[in-house]
Amino acid sequence: MLHYASHLLLSPLRITARWLVNRFNAPVTVLVYHRVTRLESDPQLLSVTPENFRAQMRYLKDTFNMVRLDEEWQDINRPSVAVTFDDGYADNVNEALPILEELGVPSTFFISTGFISSDAEFWWDDLERIILNENKLPPSFTLDTGLGMREWPTKSVAERTRLYQDFHVLIKELPPEQREQQLARLRSWADVTDKGRESHRVATLDELRRLARSELVTIGGHTVTHTKLSILSQDRQYEEITASLRQLEAWCGRRISVFSYPFGSRDDYTAETVEVCRQAGLFRAVANIPGQYHSWTDPYQIPRNLVRNWELPMFRRKLAGFWIS
Ligand SMILES: [Zn+2]
Numbered sequence: 001m002l003h004y005a006s007h008l009l010l011s012p013l014r015i016t017a018r019w020l021v022n023r024f025n026a027p028v029t030v031l032v033y034h035r036v037t038r039l040e041s042d043p044q045l046l047s048v049t050p051e052n053f054r055a056q057m058r059y060l061k062d063t064f065n066m067v068r069l070d071e072e073w074q075d076i077n078r079p080s081v082a083v084t085f086d087d088g089y090a091d092n093v094n095e096a097l098p099i100l101e102e103l104g105v106p107s108t109f110f111i112s113t114g115f116i117s118s119d120a121e122f123w124w125d126d127l128e129r130i131i132l133n134e135n136k137l138p139p140s141f142t143l144d145t146g147l148g149m150r151e152w153p154t155k156s157v158a159e160r161t162r163l164y165q166d167f168h169v170l171i172k173e174l175p176p177e178q179r180e181q182q183l184a185r186l187r188s189w190a191d192v193t194d195k196g197r198e199s200h201r202v203a204t205l206d207e208l209r210r211l212a213r214s215e216l217v218t219i220g221g222h223t224v225t226h227t228k229l230s231i232l233s234q235d236r237q238y239e240e241i242t243a244s245l246r247q248l249e250a251w252c253g254r255r256i257s258v259f260s261y262p263f264g265s266r267d268d269y270t271a272e273t274v275e276v277c278r279q280a281g282l283f284r285a286v287a288n289i290p291g292q293y294h295s296w297t298d299p300y301q302i303p304r305n306l307v308r309n310w311e312l313p314m315f316r317r318k319l320a321g322f323w324i325s
Contacts, residue, residue: 022323027292028073029322030082032260032304035089036096039199043128043164048309050095055312057083057105069108069258070218070283074295079323083107084286084304086222086260088116089200093207100216109211110222110260110286113247117204121196122226124168126183129197130190131164137190143182145170172263175232176225205251212252220258221245221282228263234272241273242280257283264288264304274300292323 034046036053048056060066065080067073073080083100085092088111100107115122121129131137131154141163142151152163167186171179187194196202203211212219221244223229229237245256259277261269264287277285277300284299291303305322307315 022079022292025294025296026076026078026080027294027323028067028076028080028082029292029319030069030084030286030302030304031307031322032286032288033083033085033096033307034087035091036099037089037091037199041128041132042309043132044124045308048307050099052309052311052315053096054099054103056307056310056315057099057103059312059316061103061105066105068106068218069220069286073293084220084260085109086264087122087226088112088203088208088222090203090207093203093211097211097214097217101214104216106216106218108218108220108258110220110258111203111208111244111248112222112224112226112262113244113251114224115202115226116208116251118202119195121200122202123171123179123183125200126194126196127164127168127171127186129200130183130186130192131160131167141186141189143170172228173231175236176227179227208251212254218258219248219252219254219256220260221248221256222260223262226262229261229269229273230267234276237273238276238280241276245280245282257281259285261285261287274298290322 033048036048036050038049039047060081060083065076065078067076067080067082069082069084083105085096085107088109092109096107112122120126137154137160139155140151140153142149152166153159154163171182174182211217221241223240224244224247225240227240229240232240241259245259248256259282261273266289269287274285282300284302286302286304288306289301289303290305293302297303310318
């Protein structure tokens with residue numbers, strides 16, 4: 001999962017410059033998805049419906065050169081697109097993979113290994129389940145923020161939404177142990193168990209292996225605990241990154257050469273993180289900064305463009321914008 005700064009407005013001069021650059025050096029636009037399924041509630045807008053995903057993939061396949069993230073791109077001579085997924089949701093295997101295979105579209109799946117085969121949800125989903133999906137909550141929640149006690153009323157939907165949004169921001173800044181402590185406190189306050197919902201299930205090991213067996217699929221690392229790397233020491237970052245790569249290699253029986261930074265905006269990783277990826281022998285690492293890849297792009301900070309649940313006309317308009325961003 002990730003957060004995005006909104007697009008800057010583009011000047012006509014910049015658009016012309018981009019057009020010229022693209023003529024001389026064929027770009028690769030890397031797209032990022034999280035989920036392909038139909039959800040009743042999707043506060044982080046992470047899910048694309050199977051219908052929209054199929055239409056998007058068919059359009060890409062019919063229009064562009066589709067490339068893999070783990071192959072050399074130096075001989076590319078026309079605009080190309082790479083499809084990627086972050087996190088490791090079960091629907092990647094059960095809903096996205098059949099569409100990719102039907103249409104012959106290659107894709108890379110970045111997996112947070114600590115959640116595979118777990119009954120628990122990813123922490124951002126768990127937060128939603130605890131705060132927004134429970135009918136009966138105590139009237140308020142109190143937290144020692146380190147800067148004093150803070151209280152959130154939780155009677156109305158608007159109040160709960162506020163708690164959900166504030167808590168999301170707060171726990172994103174915590175290392176995994178403290179984050180889990182805060183979630184456990186919240187679950188105990190709301191009197192809910194830690195068992196996740198089927199609709200938000202993470203892939204099992206069997207499902208991950210099924211995904212990895214597809215000829216069209218590349219598996220990549222996405223840390224163990226999906227923690228914001230920039231808040232961790234360099235040693236801890238190295239551990240998060242290499243442990244996820246080694247675990248995936250053991251599970252899938254192949255070398256893992258690509259990686260995606262959790263959340264992935266400029267604030268979520270550092271120059272040290274990039275150095276760790278280099279030292280770990282990775283071929284490429286991807287961020288979540290809008291833009292496109294050219295031959296001079298840093299292979300450890302490849303831009304990616306987030307796709308929402310857009311119908312085809314909107315998808316085509318957004319994609320046209322990605323080429324000149
Ligand atoms: Zn993620």
